Amino acid sequence: MNLDSRQLRGSYPPLITPFKGGAVDYETYARLIEFQIAEGSHGIVVNGTTSEPSTLTAEERARLVRVAVETSRRRIPVVAATGSQSHAETVWLTEQADAAGADAVLVVTPYYIRPPQRGLVEYFVDVGRRTALPFLIYHIPGRTAVSVELDTMERIAERLPTLVGIKQAVNDLGFVSQLLDRFGPEFRVFVGLEELSFPMLAVGATGLMNAVGNLAPRKLARLCDAVASGSLGEARALHYELFELNRAVFWDTNPIPIKYMMKRLGLIAANEHRLPMVPPDRELEARLDAVLARARLGPVPRSAEAAEGPEVQLLRQRSERKTR
Numbered sequence: 001m002n003l004d005s006r007q008l009r010g011s012y013p014p015l016i017t018p019f020k021g022g023a024v025d026y027e028t029y030a031r032l033i034e035f036q037i038a039e040g041s042h043g044i045v046v047n048g049t050t051s052e053p054s055t056l057t058a059e060e061r062a063r064l065v066r067v068a069v070e071t072s073r074r075r076i077p078v079v080a081a082t083g084s085q086s087h088a089e090t091v092w093l094t095e096q097a098d099a100a101g102a103d104a105v106l107v108v109t110p111y112y113i114r115p116p117q118r119g120l121v122e123y124f125v126d127v128g129r130r131t132a133l134p135f136l137i138y139h140i141p142g143r144t145a146v147s148v149e150l151d152t153m154e155r156i157a158e159r160l161p162t163l164v165g166i167k168q169a170v171n172d173l174g175f176v177s178q179l180l181d182r183f184g185p186e187f188r189v190f191v192g193l194e195e196l197s198f199p200m201l202a203v204g205a206t207g208l209m210n211a212v213g214n215l216a217p218r219k220l221a222r223l224c225d226a227v228a229s230g231s232l233g234e235a236r237a238l239h240y241e242l243f244e245l246n247r248a249v250f251w252d253t254n255p256i257p258i259k260y261m262m263k264r265l266g267l268i269a270a271n272e273h274r275l276p277m278v279p280p281d282r283e284l285e286a287r288l289d290a291v292l293a294r295a296r297l298g299p300v301p302r303s304a305e306a307a308e309g310p311e312v313q314l315l316r317q318r319s320e321r322k323t324r
Helices: 026-038 058-072 087-100 117-128 150-159 173-183 194-202 217-228 232-248 256-264 282-294 310-323
Strands: 044-046 078-081 104-108 135-139 163-168 188-191
Touching (some): 026 058, 058 078, 058 087, 078 087, 117 135, 117 150, 150 173, 173 188, 173 194, 194 217, 217 232, 256 282
Parallel strands (some): 044 078, 078 104, 104 135, 135 163
């Protein structure tokens, strides 16, 4: 598949799923998309790991894609993560994303099953042939307990012309170089590990799909733009500005720290999860507050937790202007 040179490049934050009283808060989700657009993200990912997809029903996941497409109105691309441990559910979610108007699909290696490499080939080829959308493989063995080998990628690519890239959430720069050497610089490699954002971009990765983009989307977009323009000094400086924040988002299972910090910034009203995910304990909250202060994002004072943060105020004001 030949993509436009600008397509599927840059920072594509995988959005969190806000909950309210146990239900998905689609209104807040739409506001978070507006925030990403306002902050200069190049695209968004719906139902990635950061969205806690395994705690969502298939219909909730499909509706989140529809909300994202309707809200973005083609201002930025929407990548729908449609993978599941079930082949049938993955097929259904992929077809729903296609019908909703998503711009690409991201399919994770099926988790828990631990299939052989030849099974992965058949799985991805079968799912990918059910849509004409650009197809990306999500490689995150730390969550799925299965890795994709280079030979497996080659066998998939031979049979699936819509395969355009991979989200690489593995601490393996060598594999990134091998992929780009085998498939060429136009093969889209998205970084899925925050700490390796700058190093992977520097060796040729296309962009970022990082959870921290929920907190600092403008800096991540700037980092991608700086590397793309050859401004490696600026990119390196941004790497170190983001370094502690990048590490902090994994001090507990993602997105527990992310949601807490988003609440402190006023981006969401509450850091609510569905079991077995739970909010951070007090010790972690204090550590995260300190990180926010050092990152100059600035926590909301505890005495004003119910108040809107500046980002949410901006989104609300824009929404009000549109409805007048």
